[in-house]
Amino acid sequence: MADTTASPHLFADMLTRVHAICAAVAAEDNWPAGIDLSRVVVEPPRDASHGDMATNAAMVLAKDAKAKPRELADKIAERLRADALVASVDVAGPGFINLTLKPQVWADALRAVLAAGSAYGRSGIGGDEKVNVEYVSANPTGPMHVGHCRGAVFGDALCSLLQFAGFDVCREYYINDAGAQVDVLARSAFLRYREALGEEIGAIPEGLYPGDYLVPVGEALAKEHGDKLLTMPEAAWLPVVRDKAIAMMMEMIKGDLAALNIHHDVFFSERSLITSGNNKVAETIDFLRAKGDIYEGRLPPPKGKPVEDYEDREQSLFRATAYGDDVDRPLIKSDGSYTYFASDIANHRYKFERGFTNLIDVFGADHGGYIKRMQAAVKAVSAGKAVLDVKIVQLVKLLRDGEPVKMSKRSGEFVTLREVVDEVGSDAVRFMMLFRKNDAVLDFDLAKVIEQSKDNAVFYVQYGHARGHSIFRNAREEAVPDLPETDEARLAYLRNAAVERLTDPAELDLLKRLALYPRMIEAAAIAHEPHRIAFYLYDLASEFHALWTKGRDLPYLRFIINNDAEITRARLAMVQGVVSVLASGLAVLGVQAPTEMR
Template sequence: MVDKTPAPHLFADVLARVHAVCGALAAEGGWPAGIDLSRVVVEPPRDAGHGDMATNAAMVLAKEAKTKPRDLAEAIAAKLRADDLIASVDVAGPGFINLTLKPKAWSDALQTVLGEGESYGRSSLGAAQKVNVEYVSANPTGPMHVGHCRGAVFGDALAGLLTFAGYDVTREYYINDAGAQVDVLARSAYLRYREALGEAIGEIPEGLYPGDYLKPVGQALAAQYGDKLLTMPESAWLPLARGKAIAMMMDEIKGDLAALNIKHDVFFSERSLIESGNNRVAETVDYLRSKGDVYEGRLPPPKGAPVEDYEDREQTLFRATAYGDDVDRPLLKSDGSYTYFASDIAYHRNKFDRGFTDMIDVWGADHGGYIKRVQAAIKAVTAGKAALDVKIVQLVKLLRNGEPVKMSKRSGDFVTLREVVDEVGKDAVRFMMLYRKNDAVLDFDLAKVIEQSRENPVFYVQYGHARGHSVFRNAREVVPDLPEEAPARAAFLANAPVERLTDPAELDLLRRLALYPRIVEAAALAHEPHRIAFYLYDLASEFHALWTRGRDLPYLRFIINNDAEITKARLALVQGVVSVLASGLAILGVNAPDEMR
């Protein structure tokens, strides 16, 4: 049986060596049993002049070791200096330890990249733990707009990142098909149905959806029912119009997502919580009541800004303050129907019942005030066994050459996701939606994202991958047997004399490649896929810079006509860059082209 466990990357290898040294010192010095090494990290130093890696081991262990950090650092450094991977160790300040590795460490790291190809950086960090990532979850009341686009891309890239880091990920979409907004959708569709039958409907009344996108729904209703709905009371035609409209809107939403190459594993209907034979919302509220977490009472008037769900009346409340929220929350409206929050509790309890203790929800910027109450509810319904991380995705400002883009004619009041994808392409949309932290407002300029320049990150990164393949094509004049397929090419270059890569720019590129697995794990732990996008841009920048230096300094060119061996060594470096660029772009759902024109 083949062992598919990822090999430890260089940073993990050095961390293991630091842990071993600390363990040895603990045994020699009689440190308390079970000392926690999880706080010890090995990372790149903030100042590259301080070495290749730095560790905080002495700073975080000094208290348990009952010694000064500086003294402990000197003891750790003394043992690390005997390590065959480490060239030098320096103790700085109150006890920071800076490490410089021997050149062989970097050439060995490149060999690891060549051996693992696009699987390099794949991690067992997640240990197959089940994670539910819920994203998009747009109301099925119309086509997706550019704001939905950012959440869709972020959620999908996060799911891809977690999968690459070893988690068992389920991509989920929550269909909000049980609230008042879908009844408004049904009435809007019914108006278009009357229009499809030939009636002049005039201006769309206030409160209904005005966009032309509902015309096909009206036509479909007319084709299916003829004029029969006209003779029915609203109580009879509304569920028919609602069902047809939701189904057609969800088909359109799935098509919009497919244009971004986004597919969900689960589409969960909110309505199923109350219409599946047993009312899961009522059941969940009863469960919380049995635990003493639901009571009848009054909420105090809100201080400062008004609370949107405050009513000065006796009502059914969830004891959210017992689980970290600022105020208890209503579960029933004045008309006796359940609040949206009550449905949300039941929905997340359903996730837990399906085996998810690790949940991630991607929400829009206007839902930030909703986080604490849902996290409190999850603690209550799972007895603290499940956790929810909510990632807020901020607004997108759509521009063209710096000017705001006008609203879509088809949608009525916003620019649709499909219009943006059709104009600039899936890759530009996906990469640029990730080239900023999710909780920062994003300026998306339709003109800038298709420029072929360094100022356009997606072009610059994809061009790095294409440039690498251009180098391979040109190199066959010097290395005629260089294979075309990546696995065969990597195997061919595995025995290249990579120890000849000694120029500082080449070594910097080797260090950047060695950093990739650590970036993957850090990004996965933080739930921040933008870190991959930033890393790819830095990697591409260093690669382009080295290529440019070769134009000015011929001895640094990737292809040296009279030296096949150094050419092979540099081709191995290029192969490492190409593999990592392809790997990172795949995580983000972006193509890695072999040619760009």
């Protein structure tokens, strides 16, 4: 059973101390009541030469305190200098306060890692708040491609990050099974059905899906129905073929996701909104109309590129502009069917009814224009009680040795997710899909992600974890024969190590990096940015490898000193801290932490 206890947090501790000092200054100087201290932060300074931590307290409170920022900073700094953790305080520029902490703080920070073990970095900031994260949601018309892969990995890592930060997360996949594209899928599958019955179908007609992945669907239909479907009009066979094709496509998609160890809690069908005997789209439209959010009107012609749901006629329009959108939006097409947006509104209203007020949608690169209308819709259906954050996942450029990879034979149109996972492995795919901010285009080079070099981030981080375990093995052979092999036993064994003997600047830098982990987790969770973990792990691994290399040149810095058992145990404790945090961060990203590299 996983340990869910939140671990100690040095930055949160210092923030509490800064808040207490600000409150004391407020009382002494008779500040107005109710000044908001939530704007005060304690964070690492951008320039490490400025100290270990910095606070903006004087900058954000000066106006309320009716004081000059620099003068207020001097008052706060004076009290901070008396704090037991603080070695020195400097006031910089107009009022920034930079803190340098005592070396003992970093030894205690390592002890906190050893004490918490696998729970180190776990946070309670989520307060068990329910969060719905909708991600992937690829149309069920074929296998997943590399673009879907990035959104799948991002969404899954974000869910794990939020859970680690104390949120109650629901992983949701919205199946787009009610639009015209699934009718095209059915017609494409019907062609393969005819082929399975022995008919020569020739080239796949333009507008249908050409991939070989529909051959098994045709064969399954032939086995189940024989040639009966051939005698039916399209109106009769199309729903039968469509349901079978969607079911088989979803099984394929779930298999593709499983190859990346991605599993959703909920697969929600768009079609179920209108075919379950309780038409939630109509119900939602009636709800919005009753509160004055829908009216009959005409839209001006769209500027720039054409809009897929624009029609020059009087129609039912959602007052999206009343909730922050740029234009009001149509809900019902001229043929009486619902727009995609109408179904999406009903879907998000249903999420709200299920108790979710914290909603996150992960969209592909071509859905940037959809953000404002969906946020407007969520405001309308929840009376402002729910908040929707939309994360755009940009395109992936698939390369091999710098050259673009050609499309897949299997799909006929693109390189599939499964082909990439089969070639380079799930770990490389997951880590490298997160080793860039989600809204930046990603170059994914199939050759480079399997290189064993510092330039390959996933290898470098996993090698850091494996190197730590190699050090443990060497220590058992050379100096500490009773060093336990299991993580829990080793943590207990090293908790009493004399870690205050870790005084070299490179050692202290490594301890400072470990102390930053819980704050990084919280900041990444609040910002919905799991890439921060990948960046952090690479930096941690880099500092660890650099210290190991330094020990080769300077023998007194080696991790194992045969004639000094105390410093050896202290450095093994430091290695354990690195190993624990690397394993923790990799687990959040869904990447393995190997104990040796082959």
